[in-house]
Structure formats: structure tokens, C-alpha cells
Amino acid sequence: MRSSYDAVVVGGGHNALVAAAYLARAGRTVLLLERLKEPGGATVSTRPFPGMDADLSRYSYLVSLLPKKIVRDLDLDFRVRTRTVSSYTPTVRDGQPTGLLVGGGEARTRESFARLTGDDREYEAWRDFYALTAQVAARVFPTLTEPLPDKAELRRRVDDDTAWRALFEEPIGKAVESRFADDLVRGVVLTDALIGTFSDAHDPSLRQNRCFLYHVIGGGTGDWNVPVGGMGALTRALTDTARAAGAELRTGHEVTRVETDGRRAEVTYRTEDGEGTVAARHVLVGASPQELAALTGDAPPPPAEGAQLKVNMLLKRLPALRDPAVDPREAFAGTFHIAEGYEELARAYAEAAAGGLPAAPPSEIYCHSLTDPTILGQDLVDRGCHTLTLFGLHTPARLFNDATNDAVRAELMASALAQLDAHLAEPIADCLATDADGRPCVEAKTPLDLERDLRLPGGNIFHGDLSFPYADENTPQGPGRWGVETRHPNIHLCGAGAPRGGGVSGIPGHNAAMAVLEG
Incomplete structure (x- = not known):
């Protein structure tokens, strides 16, 4: 290991790998x-x-926000596949099982709406x-991979x-209620505002709007796609690209x-063999804003709170439906x-806001292996096995603690x-x-588990509340030209907690690298 580098990247998540790859290729x-x-x-x-020969995307599972620009710029050996169906929502109407299927073509979707609601009005509103x-x-x-616009500029766009x-x-909630009449349809629309975000439809903070926005703008279309080979395929592609460009990647550090001092930085690290230090012109931090503050001795940002349950399953067969x-x-x-x-x-x-577990926990479920069977060994494919991922909503970190985490996890998963x-x-x-x-092949992860395993503050998958993709008075760092700057001129935030972060996107890594290369 050298004693000095142009850039030291702290953390090895996908955003940090994107930053390392861009800088090394430059x-x-x-x-x-x-x-x-x-x-x-x-x-x-x-x-x-x-x-079991099954490679599960253990924490994150679908791709929407990763720009094709990053895949092209870095020549990544990474592909996604579209899902033939967007969603299915089962329910009971007039004592009979039914549901709403979105996908399979406009005619099929229109027919499903009519079967659920009795006419075309909800479909037209949809x-x-x-x-x-x-x-x-x-x-x-x-705009997410351009310099951060101000609010007026984004509104003009x-x-x-x-x-x-x-x-x-x-x-x-106002937009949902003014456009849709059916309770089930309203719920399906609202879910995109609540994934990983503990909020009500009418929260005046608009944190639910920010979550909704990031769930419907991905790729310029809002499509959610399946990573071929699982989410680890993205990690492997980024790792290979960064190393091939000359970046040194050290794990266990x-x-x-x-x-x-604003011009040169000293980074101290710990390994199994003891401590070490390395110098750098720039430091890019892929960890959370809370972790960045702890590393630099700055005042920490407000606490973050995650609000999800992640359940991974391997099935010997898909279950039959009542519908x-x-x-x-x-x-x-x-x-x-x-x-939902x-x-x-x-x-x-x-x-949950009152301090109890939801009696009927809302959740979203999907089967990766239906779109991409490559994550399963051939024997499992031949036997008809499939993966199933459940992502629960409205389970905030406040409901868990060290003493009760195991029991609450089991109760919540059972519910x-x-x-x-x-x-x-x-x-x-x-x-x-x-x-x-x-x-049984089933495991569950709570916000507390994610905080322990990955050091996500409060188990928050976004490292904190998402921000609107423009600069305003709430941008912690001022803001700078790319939105990733900090009060230290040569330290940049390249993780999900940066403005325009959150989700599997690589966008903060791209933007932090651009800020360094322009500096």
C-alpha cells in the first residue's frame, strides 16, 4: 500500500465503488x-x-435509479431485465377473491381495473x-447526474x-385522494411513497413525496427492473472495473x-493487525452522514430511522392463489x-406511530427467479424452486431494541x-x-439488524430522509455545485445520504467523483 493517494474512498458500497472507478479511470x-x-x-x-445453491440479493433487490450513463461510462458488465407484470394486488370483493393486475399490456390492465371497480373510471385516472x-x-x-440545480431551475425543467x-x-395524499376513488387503487399508488419511509400520506414534512418521487423517476420511465445474476452482479462488475482501472481495494480495513486542513487529509484505519494511516488529497465517504460526522469530529445530523422488514425465502414451489x-x-x-x-x-x-406493531403489516413481495433464474443452481431450477422477497412497511426502528429484537422480528414475520x-x-x-x-429457508432482517450488519443509521436504507433533487436551505453542505460537498473542501459525501442519494443508483458516487475531477 502506498503512503499517499490522490483519493481515499471510505466504504465499499456500490456508490463508493462507482466513485473509485470513475476516479481511477481518470x-x-x-x-x-x-x-x-x-x-x-x-x-x-x-x-x-x-x-442451497441460491444467490439471494439479501438487502436490496430491484434496480430503477442506476443511470445507463454510469453503466456506459464505466463499461460495466451488468444487465437488467424488465418484468412482464408491474404489480398484482389481491383482495376480496362481494365475498369473492379477486385482485388488480397491472401489466401484460394496456387491454389486460384496463380489463383488470374494470373487473375490480366495475367501470373504466379508475383506469382512466390511473x-x-x-x-x-x-x-x-x-x-x-x-438532472441527477448533472450539477445540482436550484429549486427554480428544476421547476423550470x-x-x-x-x-x-x-x-x-x-x-x-391530496393528489391520490383527488384522483382515485377506490381504496385499493389509492393504496397501490401510495405504496411508492412509503417504501423504507415511515410517514403518513398527509405528512406536512413531505418526506413521503420525496420517497414517491424517487420511486417513479428511475431511468426516466419509473420502471423497476431485475438485476441479472442478482444484486451481487452489480457489485462484482463495479469491483472488477475499479480494480482494472488501477484502484486499490482493501477489505477488512x-x-x-x-x-x-482542507488541502491534505490523513485517514486512520484499523485492521486485525493494528492501526495504520494514509494520506490523500481528497477523501470520499460512502458511509452515512452520521458516520462522516463521527470520523471528522463534526456535529452529527439529526437521527435517522429506518422502517422496513426484509424477509428472504426459498420456495420448493410457488403457492396457489385464491384468485x-x-x-x-x-x-x-x-x-x-x-x-396495502x-x-x-x-x-x-x-x-406503529403509537408504539405498537401493526396488526396487519403491509408488505410488497416479488419473485426474482421468475424473471432471472440464473440466481438458482440448475438442480433447484429443475425442481421448480423459486426465491421470494418480502419487504414490509411501517415497522420503524423505534419498535425494536437489543433485548426484544429477536422476539419482535419473529412476531412481525409471522404476522x-x-x-x-x-x-x-x-x-x-x-x-x-x-x-x-x-x-425452513426463511430469514428476516429488521432495522436493528441492518444497523448492526451494515451500520445503516437506525437501519435506514437511505441513510436518512430523502431530499428533493434540488438545492435549498435544507441542503446540509451549503450546498456545493454537485450537492456532495461538505464543510471540508477536500471531503465529499458519496453515499446514499447525499442529496440525490438513496436506492441502488451510483448517482452520489458519480457526483462526488465529478466534484473531485473538477476541483
């Missing part, structure tokens, strides 16, 4: 220091079930609303007062302190919404799976594969 000397035994952070694939979000996506997404008011100024009109292979290929009617979401939020069972013709437990030790 000819800079780069050292990346990662605490864990392998790079990737939350974007890794693992085999959590002993003896089509109009998502035409509006598509227009915003096409105009906003390209959007160039639609109705869209701006609905998404950027008024609580998203935990950074403990960063000191700087006879939908094939399970279609229903689980998209996002399978459970207990509009009133159900409001009730679950109120219960979430019971909500799924209510729409199945057979219990999901009967469909679970068993591992080499004879145990």
Missing part, C-alpha cells in the same frame, strides 16, 4: 477501504441457506396520473404547474478517523401487494406471512424449501 491514484470482508455493502448477493409522473421522470432523471404542485408542494383468474407466475413476477389498501396503510402507520396466507390457497409455510440442516 488516472487518479485511488485507495478504497472497506470494513467488511468483501465490498458491496447492501448490494451483495449471498447464500443464506446452508446447502393512466392520466402516471402519464404525469412519466413526464416528470423524463425531465428530472437526467418540469414545466408543469400541476405536476409540480402534486409531487413537490402538497402532501401526496475500518476507517476510524479523518483529519484534514383463480391470475396465474401465480404472473402475480409474483411483479410487485405483490399485501394489506389506503385505509390499511393509514391504520398500520397509526398503530406478515399470515397476511400473505389470507390470499393463498395453501399456506406459504408448506411451500418453503428446507436447507441442508432441515430448517
Whole structure:
């Protein structure tokens, strides 16, 4: 290891790897220091079930926000596949199981809306609303890899007062309630505002609007795609690209302190063999803003709180549905919404805000292996096995602590799976594969688990509340030209907690690298 570098990157998540790859390809000397035994952070694939040849995207699972520009710029060997179905939401109407299927073509979607609601009015409202979000996506997404615009400039780019008011100024609940009448349809729309974000539809802080925005603008279309080979394929591609460009990647190196005079920095790290230091002109931090403050001795930002339950499963077969009109292979290929009617979401939020577990936990489920079977060994494919991922909403970190985490995790997982069972013709437990030790192939991760495993503050998958993609008085760093700057001229934030961060995007890594290269 050299004693001095042009740039030291702290952390080895996908954003940090993007930053390292850009800088190394620009000819800079780069050292990346990662605490864990392998790079990737939350974007890794693992085999959590002993003896089972299944590579699960353990923490993150779909790709929407990763710009094609980054894939092209870095020549990444990485692909995604589109899902044939966007979503399926089961329910019961007039005592009979039914549901809403979105996907499979306009005619199929229109027919499903009519079957659920009795006419075309909700479908027409759906089509109009998502035409509006598509227009915003096409105009906003390209700005995410440009210098950070101010609010007025972004509003000019959007160039639609109705869209701006609905998404950027008024609580998203107002837009949902004014456009849709059916409770189930309202709930399906609102879920994009609540994934990983503990909020009500009418929260005046608009944190739900910011979450909604990032869920509908990805790629300029809002499409959510499946990473071929699992999320670890992205990590491997970025790692290979960064190393091929000359970046040094060191795992098992935990950074403990960063000191700087604004021109030169000294980074202290710890390994199994003791402490070391390395000098750098620039430091890019892929960890959370809280961790950055701890490293530099600055005042920490407000606490962050995650609000999700992640359940990974391996099935020996897909379960049959109570709704006879939908094939399970279609229903689980998209996002399978459970207990996510509009009133159900409001009730679950109120219960959790009062300090209790939701009686009917809302969740979103999908099957990666239906779109991309390469994550399974051929034997599992031949046997008809599939993965299943459940992402629960409205389970804030405040509900968990060291003493109760295991018990609450088990209770919450049982409740979430019971909500799924209510729409199945057979219990999901009967469909679970068993591992080499004879145990059911199912695991759950709470916000506390994510804080322990990945040092996500409060288990927040976004490192904190998402921000609107423009500079304003709330941008912590001032802001700078790219939104990644800090009060230290040669330290940049390249993780998900940067403005325009959150999700699997690589955008903060790109922007931090651009800030360094321009400096």
C-alpha cells in the first residue's frame, strides 16, 4: 500500500465503488477501504441457506435509479431485465377473491381495473396520473447526474404547474385522494411513497413525496427492473472495473478517523493487525452522514430511522392463489401487494406511530427467479424452486431494541406471512424449501439488524430522509455545485445520504467523483 493517494474512498458500497472507478479511470491514484470482508455493502448477493445453491440479493433487490450513463461510462458488465407484470394486488370483493393486475399490456390492465371497480373510471385516472409522473421522470432523471440545480431551475425543467404542485408542494395524499376513488387503487399508488419511509400520506414534512418521487423517476420511465445474476452482479462488475482501472481495494480495513486542513487529509484505519494511516488529497465517504460526522469530529445530523422488514425465502414451489383468474407466475413476477389498501396503510402507520406493531403489516413481495433464474443452481431450477422477497412497511426502528429484537422480528414475520396466507390457497409455510440442516429457508432482517450488519443509521436504507433533487436551505453542505460537498473542501459525501442519494443508483458516487475531477 502506498503512503499517499490522490483519493481515499471510505466504504465499499456500490456508490463508493462507482466513485473509485470513475476516479481511477481518470488516472487518479485511488485507495478504497472497506470494513467488511468483501465490498458491496447492501448490494451483495449471498447464500443464506446452508446447502442451497441460491444467490439471494439479501438487502436490496430491484434496480430503477442506476443511470445507463454510469453503466456506459464505466463499461460495466451488468444487465437488467424488465418484468412482464408491474404489480398484482389481491383482495376480496362481494365475498369473492379477486385482485388488480397491472401489466401484460394496456387491454389486460384496463380489463383488470374494470373487473375490480366495475367501470373504466379508475383506469382512466390511473393512466392520466402516471402519464404525469412519466413526464416528470423524463425531465428530472437526467438532472441527477448533472450539477445540482436550484429549486427554480428544476421547476423550470418540469414545466408543469400541476405536476409540480402534486409531487413537490402538497402532501401526496391530496393528489391520490383527488384522483382515485377506490381504496385499493389509492393504496397501490401510495405504496411508492412509503417504501423504507415511515410517514403518513398527509405528512406536512413531505418526506413521503420525496420517497414517491424517487420511486417513479428511475431511468426516466419509473420502471423497476431485475438485476441479472442478482444484486451481487452489480457489485462484482463495479469491483472488477475499479480494480482494472488501477484502484486499490482493501477489505477488512475500518476507517476510524479523518483529519484534514482542507488541502491534505490523513485517514486512520484499523485492521486485525493494528492501526495504520494514509494520506490523500481528497477523501470520499460512502458511509452515512452520521458516520462522516463521527470520523471528522463534526456535529452529527439529526437521527435517522429506518422502517422496513426484509424477509428472504426459498420456495420448493410457488403457492396457489385464491384468485383463480391470475396465474401465480404472473402475480409474483411483479410487485405483490399485501394489506396495502389506503385505509390499511393509514391504520398500520397509526398503530406503529403509537408504539405498537401493526396488526396487519403491509408488505410488497416479488419473485426474482421468475424473471432471472440464473440466481438458482440448475438442480433447484429443475425442481421448480423459486426465491421470494418480502419487504414490509411501517415497522420503524423505534419498535425494536437489543433485548426484544429477536422476539419482535419473529412476531412481525409471522404476522406478515399470515397476511400473505389470507390470499393463498395453501399456506406459504408448506411451500418453503428446507436447507441442508432441515430448517425452513426463511430469514428476516429488521432495522436493528441492518444497523448492526451494515451500520445503516437506525437501519435506514437511505441513510436518512430523502431530499428533493434540488438545492435549498435544507441542503446540509451549503450546498456545493454537485450537492456532495461538505464543510471540508477536500471531503465529499458519496453515499446514499447525499442529496440525490438513496436506492441502488451510483448517482452520489458519480457526483462526488465529478466534484473531485473538477476541483
